[in-house]
Amino acid sequence: MNSTFRLRDVGPLVLVLGFVFISVAPILWLTLGAFKPTADIIAIPPVWIPDFTYLQNFRDVLTQFWPFIVNSLVATIGATILALVLAVPTAFALVNHRFKGREALADWILSTRMMPPIAAAVPLFVIFRGVGLLDSLPGLIIAYAGFNLPFAVWMTMSFVRRVPKELIEAARLEGCTWWQVLKDVVLPLSKSGLAAVATFVFIFAWNEFMLALFLTTREAKTFPVVISSFVGTGRVYWEYIAAASIIQCLPPVLFTFFMQKHIVSGVTMGAVKD
């Protein structure tokens, strides 16, 4: 394909650059604020370029609020693991086991994704209060895993479907139990898919805000809940908000980057001769 710049590309390019600027500028502006001391962040006219070696805001946020970052991490990682542990066998069975009502069951699982979390809010609050899961990390893990489960099952199904049927049949003919087929055939072959599912669940759980807002009060408060409390009444510490926002955005980026290594396509290539 011809990859040189043509004169008629100017119009679209200007348009694209304009929209890229609108997309990026607000994010960039808050990011710059994270490196400004109080006097600079409230200065008008604004201080455009801060001193990037000024890391006091990050230090302050981390020393004051690290327990809540830990809470967020534990809840997110726990929910990711729980969601996968439940979703993978279910997806496997829904793909490989023919039984009456299979499609209906799969549809039902996916349809629960449409449930607005607010509709489950009070019942969830009441059960959790009853069994002492309110304001606890196990409670958050259960809630987050549950709300991500439909999506995780649905996405895992699409990866399990790609495992060649011949391999599964061969394993069954050799006398493997379904459990062994799952553990020794399907799991090793859908590793990259599972990494993708894990990445999505991780991001959803890490960014979750409303459930944490009423399910946690002190002990298990997550980092987003803490950030939201920065804009209460009285003086708003914009420099801390900026630093905390960057910290909040980092784990999904790091996790995605880390998982990328495992998301390699074509693992099953060559496993079956046509």
Next chain:
Amino acid sequence: MAYAVSMTRAPKEATRRSFLHDDRFQMMVFIAPTCIFLALLTIWPFIYSVYLSLHAVKLTAMQRAVFIGLDNYINLLTDPLFLRAMLNTGMLAVTSITCEIVIAFVIAKAFVSLSHLKWVNGLRSLFMIPMMVTPLIVGMIFSYVFNPVLGIANYLLGGVGLGPVPWFGGSTAAMISILLINIWQWTPFMMLLIMAGLLSIRADLYEAARVDGAKWHHVMRFLEIPSIKGIVLLGVILRIIDTLRFFDVVYVTTRGGPGDSTMVLTLYAYQQNFQFFQAGVGSAAAVIILVISIVITTFAVKLLRRIEDE
């Protein structure tokens, strides 16, 4: 590889015929936990919400629930704040999704026409960033940018002799600001879908249209729109559901204010339940939100199936 190893040791275990090795039992073990989990998280809460919505009940004193029939629903439908929340949510869904589709279509066309330039991919990734930022942080970003005192938006507008714009301060302005934030965050998502649709159109169809002397709006109407209809509808369904759940951004920017000007459904239900502890009223609102979600998705999925069948 792993599966080759397993096959050699499997038969011995399988000969031990216990119910643990029964196929149907194994499959049930695989499926049951998820189903129980989801039932507890969706079916049971739904039944319980309906039950609560028919009672006068405080979240702080659940045992003192008094049956009042449909009073909560009747009160909701005559509560100006709830009606405002319905109106705002509907308005937000219609205007923001429409704007998103129009802008996304234009940008997608621009990106497609530039797709022969390799480095444009980088620009596309930059353009996608807003949809990856946590909605809560998006709220923070715009509280900062639109701040009446130290906000950069009014400073820049002042520099060219405009403003100051009240942003979250005035009632109409606040709603428009929320709308702009939505469009800002989700146009990239729509763009991604539309671009996928446009790229699936075969080049020879464009060529044929050109040979036939079709104008750009003919190409758009008879070639491009039919090709992206399905995927855009899918995007619209997801966005409507998002809008019904819309909470984080309003919670940190306006809390539904000033007055009731940016109140939305989920925030209304949240406040009734967890700020005023009116579990009955809050549950009735939640049930209404759920019913709207179910009606819209069922309808939309039917429509989607029909488009795909064409």
